[in-house]
Amino acid sequence: MDPILNSGDTAWMLISTALVILMTIPGLALFYGGLIRRENVLNTIFLSFVTFAIVSILWLVYGYDIAFGSDIWGILGNLSNPFFNGILETKALSTYAPTIPTSLFAVFQMTFAAITVALISGAIVERMKFSAWLTFIPVWLTLVYLPIAHWIWGGGWLYQLGALDFAGGLVVHLNCGMAALALVLLMGARKNAKLLPHHLGYSVIGAGLLWFGWFGFNAGSALGANDLAISAMIVTNTSAAVGMLTWMLMDKLQTGKPTLLGALSGVIAGLAAITPAAGFVNFPAALIIGFAAGICGYMAVTHLKPRFGYDDALDVFGIHGICGVVGAIGAGLFATSTINGAIAGGLFFGNPSQLGVQLLAIAVVGAYSLVMTLIIGKVIDKTIGLRVDEDHEIEGLDINLHEESGYRL
Amino acid sequence: MKRILTVIRPDKLEDVKDALEEIGCHGLTVKYVKGRGRQLGITESYRGHDYNVDVLPKVEIEIVAKDEDVENIVDTIVKTGQTGYIGDGKIFILPVEEVIRIRTGERGENAI
Numbered sequence: 001m002d003p004i005l006n007s008g009d010t011a012w013m014l015i016s017t018a019l020v021i022l023m024t025i026p027g028l029a030l031f032y033g034g035l036i037r038r039e040n041v042l043n044t045i046f047l048s049f050v051t052f053a054i055v056s057i058l059w060l061v062y063g064y065d066i067a068f069g070s071d072i073w074g075i076l077g078n079l080s081n082p083f084f085n086g087i088l089e090t091k092a093l094s095t096y097a098p099t100i101p102t103s104l105f106a107v108f109q110m111t112f113a114a115i116t117v118a119l120i121s122g123a124i125v126e127r128m129k130f131s132a133w134l135t136f137i138p139v140w141l142t143l144v145y146l147p148i149a150h151w152i153w154g155g156g157w158l159y160q161l162g163a164l165d166f167a168g169g170l171v172v173h174l175n176c177g178m179a180a181l182a183l184v185l186l187m188g189a190r191k192n193a194k195l196l197p198h199h200l201g202y203s204v205i206g207a208g209l210l211w212f213g214w215f216g217f218n219a220g221s222a223l224g225a226n227d228l229a230i231s232a233m234i235v236t237n238t239s240a241a242v243g244m245l246t247w248m249l250m251d252k253l254q255t256g257k258p259t260l261l262g263a264l265s266g267v268i269a270g271l272a273a274i275t276p277a278a279g280f281v282n283f284p285a286a287l288i289i290g291f292a293a294g295i296c297g298y299m300a301v302t303h304l305k306p307r308f309g310y311d312d313a314l315d316v317f318g319i320h321g322i323c324g325v326v327g328a329i330g331a332g333l334f335a336t337s338t339i340n341g342a343i344a345g346g347l348f349f350g351n352p353s354q355l356g357v358q359l360l361a362i363a364v365v366g367a368y369s370l371v372m373t374l375i376i377g378k379v380i381d382k383t384i385g386l387r388v389d390e391d392h393e394i395e396g397l398d399i400n401l402h403e404e405s406g407y408r409l
Numbered sequence: 410m411k412r413i414l415t416v417i418r419p420d421k422l423e424d425v426k427d428a429l430e431e432i433g434c435h436g437l438t439v440k441y442v443k444g445r446g447r448q449l450g451i452t453e454s455y456r457g458h459d460y461n462v463d464v465l466p467k468v469e470i471e472i473v474a475k476d477e478d479v480e481n482i483v484d485t486i487v488k489t490g491q492t493g494y495i496g497d498g499k500i501f502i503l504p505v506e507e508v509i510r511i512r513t514g515e516r517g518e519n520a521i
Contacts, residue, residue, distance in 0.1 A: 195455045196462070255454045265456055302457030315456065 003098035010100045012225035013108055019216025020111035022209055024052050024118050031206025031268075032122050035261075035314050038198035039396020040126045041406035047121035047133055054137045055114040060084040063113060063141060064106040067149040068096065074157030077150050097223035108220060109153075113145055116172045122314035123180030124386075127190050127393050130401050132384045136376065140179065144372045148175055148365055163361035164335055164343065164354065166232070167221035169276025169327040170365045177321015178366050180312060182373035187386050189311035191393055200261060207264040211240055214271045218278040231339055232278040236271065239290035243270020246294025254302065262298075265319060269297030272320050273327035277334065280343060285334035292330070293323045325362055332358030410505040410518060411479050413472040416444065416498040417490040422468045428489040429472075434482050436521065438471040448495045467498060473505055475518055 029048035036044050055063070061083055069077030081087050087103050094105040117137055124133070151158040152165050165171055197203060218236040222229035247266025248258040273293030274286055281289070300318035312318055332355035335346035344351045380386060387393070392400040399405055417425060422439065429437065443464040450463035474482055483500055491497055510520040 194460055195458060196453070196460055197455060251454075251457065254457055255459065257454065259454055259456075261455050262457070298457065306458075 003093045005093060005101065006099035006224065009097070009224035009226070010104060012229065013097075013100050013104050013220060013223065016216035016220025017104070017108045017111055019213045020108070020115065020220065021052075021213075023213030023217065024111070024115045025049055027206050027209030027213055028115065028118050028122075029206070030202045031210060031264075032125060032203075032314055034199045034202030034204075034206065035195065035197045036125050037192070037196070037396065038406060039398055041198065041202075041398065042402055042404060043130070043397035044121070044125045046130075046402070047125070048118040050134065051118040051121065051137055052114045054134070055117055055141055056110055058138055058141060059110040059113050060106070063146055064109065066142075066146040067113075068106070068109065068154040071150070071155040074151070074155075074160060076147060076156075077154050094223075099224055105223070109149075112168055112172060112217075113141060113149070116145055116168070116176050117141055119172070119176040119316055119320055120180045120183065123184050123312045123316040124187060125313050126397065127187060127387055128183075129385060129388050130397075132380050132386050135380055135384055136183075139376050139380075140373065143376060144179065144369055145171075145175065148368065152361065152365070158361050158364065161357050161360070162344075162354070163357050164280055164331045164346075165276045165328065165361070166279040166331070167218045167275045169272070169324040169331070170361055173272045173275060173320040173324030174328065174362065174365050175324075175369045177317040177319075177324060178369035179373040180316035181310065181321065182370050183377050183386070184310050184312050184317075186374065186377040186381060187311075189309070190313065191390070193311045193313070195313070197261065203261065203264060207267055211267055211271065214240070214275075218275060222279055228279050228340060231282075235281055235283060235286035236274050236278050238283060238286040239270040239274035239293065240267045241270070242287055242290030243267055243273070243294045243297070246270075246291050247298055250294065250298040254298075265297065265301070265315070266294045269293040269319050269323045272323035273330065276324065276327040277331035280331050280335035280340050280346070282334070282336060282339055285330065285336075288334070289327055289330040293326050296322050296326050321366075325366075328358050328362050329355070332356075410508060410521065411474055411476060412503045412505045413470075413474060413479065413482055413486075414501040414503065415470040415472070415486050415490070416442070416467050416500075417470065417486070418492070418496060418498060419466055419468045421490045421492075422470075424489045425470065425486055428485045429482065432481055432485055434472060434474065434478065434485075436472070440469040440471070442467050442469045446496070446499070465496070473508060473521055475521065 029045040033041050033045040065079045066077050092102050094102040097105050149171050150156040152171050215233050219229040219233035244263045244266040247262045251258045251262040270290040270293045273289050297319045300322040301315045333347045336349040337345045347355045445464050452459050453462050508520040509516050
């Protein structure tokens with residue numbers, strides 16, 4: 001049967017694409033922007049916005065082909081349509097989703113690349129040179145994101161081994177978490193490394209937009225308006241809700257009072273964890289994954305970080321990196337062919353080898369992202385310098401790097 | 410003439426302002442300030458980490474008054490601004506050498 005365009009699928013994917021854009025701008029920008037000192041609010045928001053602009057251009061110039069072009073030895077895609085040449089004109093349907101156009105699949109994937117890079121910025125806020133960040137974006141996208149996206153989603157070697165990553169627990173969350181860790185290891189801690197949010201209201205709006213946009217991220221990754229999208233939407237929301245309640249419980253047990261920032265952090269932890277499993281698992285599995293995400297995210301942020309002393313400012317590694325791993329393992333345990341007929345299932349559904357493949361994918365993605373980002377960061381540090389001047393850091397980045405301030409009150 | 414510098418709880422501002430108006434003390438300047446007294450702030454908790462926030466938001470009211478009005482004003486502020494708990498604030502009274510009304514150039518108590 002020849003593939004034909006389905007207008008329902010196409011409409012849903014257009015909407016999903018717009019939803020994921022909303023996650024980065026302004027969702028993530030506001031979520032991060034509320035958590036830092038008021039002297040750095042504009043710079044922090046700016047990091048997400050400028051990332052989106054740069055990635056969205058490069059993705060169409062060459063990024064999409066390198067990640068999703070026809071496979072070369074399992075490593076990279078073939079750059080057959082530079083500058084998006086001919087993709088809009090031919091109106092061809094996607095080989096990844098035969099009921100929607102290639103161009104739509106490409107722009108949907110663009111939003112994933114953009115948010116992955118923008119997520120990293122949460123770790124390096126309040127101290128990174130703007131010029132160093134502008135340099136980091138294209139280099140990291142090209143050398144880290146594109147290969148990993150190809151290995152897992154674009155027909156590369158981990159895809160061929162059968163690694164499961166529905167919407168980016170590995171490609172997006174583990175990847176950005178390890179890159180964030182690498183950068184903070186190179187940059188060192190801020191002079192004032194406290195997490196005292198200057199405006200939690202921004203973060204409430206930001207987290208709300210992330211939760212909302214995540215339905216495009218996960219249910220959109222079904223690549224059509226179908227049962228799988230509905231299933232992904234339901235488990236996504238379930239894991240977010242359980243993650244929130246679990247983090248509140250941990251707050252109550254550990255410090256005595258539930259906190260709103262804790263609840264929001266639990267939401268993000270639950271969402272990040274269900275991402276790799278969203279199109280593979282059922283409702284009870286989502287309860288378990290969300291619960292595990294709340295516990296693991298909380299412990300990483302409150303125990304792991306102080307113990308090792310790295311200044312992952314807004315807990316990109318602690319929440320996204322750790323919960324990406326939780327979800328990737330969850331997929332290896334709970335994936336079932338009754339939800340998604342295209343897969344064999346996980347350990348608890350008669351396919352124990354899936355867990356081994358997941359662990360291999362976690363190790364490979366984690367190690368590659370960490371090592372490559374250390375190299376990229378080191379080179380930028382030696383040439384441009386990663387950190388702002390000490391007096392700029394103390395006075396605040398908005399006034400020194402951008403000559404504007406967030407509040408005239 | 411005296412300058413009465415008062416630091417109070419932000420949520421007491423409306424009560425104190427209204428009470429001062431009732432005793433005929435209209436002119437005042439309000440500033441939103443941060444500071445600390447003997448209790449050295451409070452603890453806030455974010456993502457499982459406790460931080461001691463050692464400067465807290467307060468409201469500072471500045472009044473310049475005739476010497477004979479000072480006691481009445483101070484009594485009013487203490488009565489309306491008091492909760493009896495730590496953090497109620499303080500009143501400082503300083504001498505004022507001269508007051509000049511810019512609009513007319515008047516000087517002294519009449520210019521207050």
